[in-house]
Amino acid sequence: MLQTRLRRPRAALGTAALAAVAAGGLVAIAFAGCGIAGPGPISTVGEVDFETPLAIPPLAESTVDADGTRVFALDARAGTTQFAPGVVSDTWGFNGSLLGPTLAAERGERVRVDITNSLDEPTTVHWHGMHLPAEMDGGPHQMVAPDASWSPEWDIDQQAATLWYHPHPHGETEQHVANGLAGMFILHDEHERSLGLPSEYGVDDVPVIVQDSGFSAAGEREDPQRGYAGGLGDELIVNGTRAPYLEVSDELVRLRLLNASTARTFAFTWSDARPVELIASDGGLLEASVALDHVRLSPGERAEVLLRVAPGERVVLQSKTTPEVAGLVGPVADTNGGSDAFDVLEVRAAGTLDPAPAVPTRLNVIDDFDLEQVAMTRRFELGDSFEINGASMDLGRIDETVTVDTLERWIVENSTSLPHSFHVHDVQFRIASIDGAAPPPELAGWKDTIFTEPETEYELLMRFEDYADADTPYMYHCHLLWHEDQGMMGQFAVVEPGQHATMIEGTHHEH
Structure with missing residues (x-):
């Protein structure tokens, strides 16, 4: 049974809230808890029973027009997700009830995304990290009314990177993202493909969308109480999955980490203290991989990390309290969850693994500005x-x-x-x-x-x-x-x- 130890009083947990359910094409489960009532560190390190396979958002289908434009379709819609058996929570998603599909495109392609707003209120879709014309950016000047559509179109003119998309309506962004509207947008290019890095989506090249949320005592999703940073939930959901594990059959795995939370900052590390091998930040590959104690990601930041595993081993991706907040006390340390610690995702290696080559010493060339x-x-x-x-x-x-x-x-x-x-x-x-x-x-x-x-x-x-x-x-x-x-x-x-x-x-x- 999963237990989450809170260093403050909280409601008792119900066993029924621990079961997994499939909803909207993504497995999402959560347990009966309570929202953040005020500053106070949370720890689930070493206490999670990883019992649900990590859901992998599907790759978005696309067509190619006669002029070569790659066309995707996204429908922002309201739905329901059972985070506990028999308990229905209202959620939003793109093309489903929670989150959205992963869009993927190549540098040099022209893309169009046909967006339909099936919600009962206006929203937008912003392409976070994308270089594109302002009128296609999806900010608050490109609102999409209920039952209306919008079709931004642009050329992919930047290097391979892990980007994402989410709403950006002025004054309502936190709520729209918290409701579940988010997805990845992965860019590839010839140089990245030539490096021999893990590249099979969902197999050895895996999206890891990390969010926090609040839940009622009955197991229904609810907005957590808001502190200085905004809403800080005391539950983690990864790709819409609670207590997830990832089974891998490759020696080398590439994890694309996205902090899609509205306020919480994470410090990702490994449970056995092995170095975190960082190969890319928001805009693409670093010049060389960097071995770190942890990778800190605030909301909206991304990182690509490599994990090399041995046959049969298990290792847990965690978020830990970082040295950056260790010297801070009281509300300052807790404003954006920096003093909290979580188990995030367990990686389980198969007994026999497909071998992987060494990572190239040089990954990229980044010229300095004059x-x-x-x-x-x-x-x-x-x-x-x-x-x-x-x-x-x-x-x-x-x-x-x-x-x-x-x-x-x-x-x-x-x-x-x-x-x-x-x-x-x-x-x-x-x-x-x-x-x-x-x-x-x-x-x-x-x-x-x-x-x-x-x-x-x-x-x-x-x-x-x-x-x-x-x-x-x-x-x-x-x-x-x-x-x-x-x-x-x-x-x-x-x-x-x-x-x-x-x-x-x-x-x-x-x-």
């Missing part, structure tokens, strides 16, 4: 009251205007005593420095989202290569989704030299 080409330096202060540079989000206001085909330096300072994250739409950036020091190897690759530690300054370099559009902005924001909903977000437009940004009528919004 700092002499920096055309503009901008500062972004993540402050109190959910503001950036002292201002709250206004859909009718352009906060920054960027000239196309220029290199910019963005200085992002978390001036508070509490953690935030920072996500930039459209581009992948490089971290030039953290409080004046070079970033560690795991943060030296391409990123689109960063965890910003309290009272710390980050120097980011990014190039806005193309897609000028004076009428439609991109976003930058804290990716703690409740913070985003409260207004911790701004807008920037990419324009031609000498051009001024305009705004779309009727989008003014005040908090």
Whole structure:
């Protein structure tokens, strides 16, 4: 039986809430618990009975038009999922009742996604980490009304990477994601395929979408009570599966980790203290693999890690309390779950394994930016009251205007005593420095989202290569989704030299 030890009083568990059920094409189970009532660390390390096979989101079907465009279809819909036998929870999903299929495309392809909104309220679909025109980005300016459709179309013009998609309606993003709307978008290219890395989807190349949630005493999914960071659930669901295990028959396995939680930060590590072999961050492959004690991912961040197993062994992916919060006390340590520890996923190796070659010493070539080409330096202060540079989000206001085909330096300072994250739409950036020091190897690759530690300054370099559009902005924001909903977000437009940004009528919004 699964037991979750909470260092605070909680309701008793019912045995009926421990059974697995299939729903919406994904197996999802959870047990009777209670939402977070306030700051307090959670630990399930060493206490989970892994009893459910990890559900693998299906690869999205696609067709190819006569002009070569690859076409996908997504339907955002409401459904129900039984997280406990006989107990029905309302959930949302794409093409099903929970989560969505994995989209996969090749660099150089043109793609179109035909999106239908079958919900009874407006939503959007944002392509997190994707380089694409602003009018295709799926931010709050591209709302899809109930019973309406939207068909964004763009060229895949970036290296192989693990991206994802999720709603981005202004003021409602946390709720839409928490309800279950999320999925992966995997990009491939010739270089990545030439490396001989694990590549058979769902077999040795496995998506791992990690989320937390709250549940009632009866086993029904409910929104957890909200703390400073937003809703922190005391249950983990991986690919829609609770207490999951993954059986593998290959010596080398590639796990694509996605923190799809709305507020919780994880520090992924292995139960036997073996190094975590990181090969890619948000925007693609690192120059070489990096052996780490843990990989920290705040909401929206991704990482690709390799796991080499021996026949018959078992090892557990965990999220542990990290040194970054070990010295913090009270609410500061607990604001985004940094002091919590969880068992996440058990990997079970078969008795006989297909052998795998050694990982190449060099995975990628990442050229440094020429700092002499920096055309503009901008500062972004993540402050109190959910503001950036002292201002709250206004859909009718352009906060920054960027000239196309220029290199910019963005200085992002978390001036508070509490953690935030920072996500930039459209581009992948490089971290030039953290409080004046070079970033560690795991943060030296391409990123689109960063965890910003309290009272710390980050120097980011990014190039806005193309897609000028004076009428439609991109976003930058804290990716703690409740913070985003409260207004911790701004807008920037990419324009031609000498051009001024305009705004779309009727989008003014005040908090």
